[in-house]
Amino acid sequence: MPINPHSIKPPAIPVARNYTPANGRKYQVQIGDSWTSLAATAGKSAWDLIRYNYPNLSLDLQLAAKEVNWYLEHYVGCTLLTPDGRNYRFSPPGEIWRPNAAVALTPDEVVKRLVLSILRDPVVRHMTFGVGFLIISATYYEDIAKAIEAGKIVVKVNPALGHLAMYYGGVSPARIELSPTISDMGLIIHECTHAIFDMLKLTTNVEQSEGFGYLSQALYGQLKYGPTARYTVPFHWPPSSWISWQTIFDESKRLAAVLKTRFWVSEADAAQLYGAFKNTRGAGYDARAGKVETNDGL
Numbered sequence: 001m002p003i004n005p006h007s008i009k010p011p012a013i014p015v016a017r018n019y020t021p022a023n024g025r026k027y028q029v030q031i032g033d034s035w036t037s038l039a040a041t042a043g044k045s046a047w048d049l050i051r052y053n054y055p056n057l058s059l060d061l062q063l064a065a066k067e068v069n070w071y072l073e074h075y076v077g078c079t080l081l082t083p084d085g086r087n088y089r090f091s092p093p094g095e096i097w098r099p100n101a102a103v104a105l106t107p108d109e110v111v112k113r114l115v116l117s118i119l120r121d122p123v124v125r126h127m128t129f130g131v132g133f134l135i136i137s138a139t140y141y142e143d144i145a146k147a148i149e150a151g152k153i154v155v156k157v158n159p160a161l162g163h164l165a166m167y168y169g170g171v172s173p174a175r176i177e178l179s180p181t182i183s184d185m186g187l188i189i190h191e192c193t194h195a196i197f198d199m200l201k202l203t204t205n206v207e208q209s210e211g212f213g214y215l216s217q218a219l220y221g222q223l224k225y226g227p228t229a230r231y232t233v234p235f236h237w238p239p240s241s242w243i244s245w246q247t248i249f250d251e252s253k254r255l256a257a258v259l260k261t262r263f264w265v266s267e268a269d270a271a272q273l274y275g276a277f278k279n280t281r282g283a284g285y286d287a288r289a290g291k292v293e294t295n296d297g298l
Helices: 035-040 046-053 061-076 107-119 122-126 139-149 186-199 206-225 239-262 271-279
Strands: 024-028 095-099 129-131 134-136 153-157 165-168 174-178
Touching: 035 046, 035 107, 046 061, 046 095, 107 139, 107 153, 107 174, 107 186, 122 206, 129 206, 134 206, 139 153, 139 186, 165 186, 174 186, 186 206, 206 239, 206 271, 239 271
Parallel strands: 153 174
Antiparallel strands: 024 095, 129 134, 165 174
16 A cells, blocks of 8 residues: 555655765664654654754654655655554665764663653643543653653663553652563553653542553554554453453544544543453453552652
8 A cells, every 4th residue: 555645745855865974874674663762772852863864854844754754765665654554664674874872872771762752752742631530731741751860760671571561650769661672652651641640649540540541542642643543452362351452442542532632531431441441351450440549659
């Protein structure tokens, strides 16, 4: 399937194919790589790395994004698309330029910079949303970024997590752990939303805390990438609760589409999402459902 024709445009002044940025080295992209994840290893934002490769991009970000797709198609040779068909995804054997690091980064520093770059992604500034009486302000994500920089939350790499991320608020300092191969950046927002609950010392239950986690993950994805194909829960997940897991993802996506436009839904609107946690298996949600949970702050 070709890329959406409205999502690609030749740059007004393309950089030469043999363009070599200062202090750069070629890197062969891998499945799961993104501008954001690769930029984090160099302590840069995604757009810093993009403009490092293509310095003549338009200053208009919407137009620049279309020009980036042109470079990915014509210079990098990308063929994989995001589910909505609006952007190219990296795949080998394509290559981009990465700056040589002055100092080698530890794996923990790499994932820390990745988390900070996601928290400061421009789309996160639009992530004020609420269900019922509970409202999360977009500014809270910057508060979490500052808490990480201050050492109140540490970020660690954990290969045992597979492709996931986890937040641990019952330790001091609080801790976010990430798989080194994490591919869904929305999972980082999910766990940082739990950190927000901890920072605010909220008293909730699993339906609210996890409900907001999945909602924030879905909302970030829709703001970042637009509408995407339905996520289908794998059949090897606990079969006794497959329908509940599918409901969590489906309802999170549905509600996120509403939150993009009106920022708030009622408890009744979220009833199906909240109710699904009572019948899940494999994550402990069913055992915690309905019980009061307190957060003690960072």
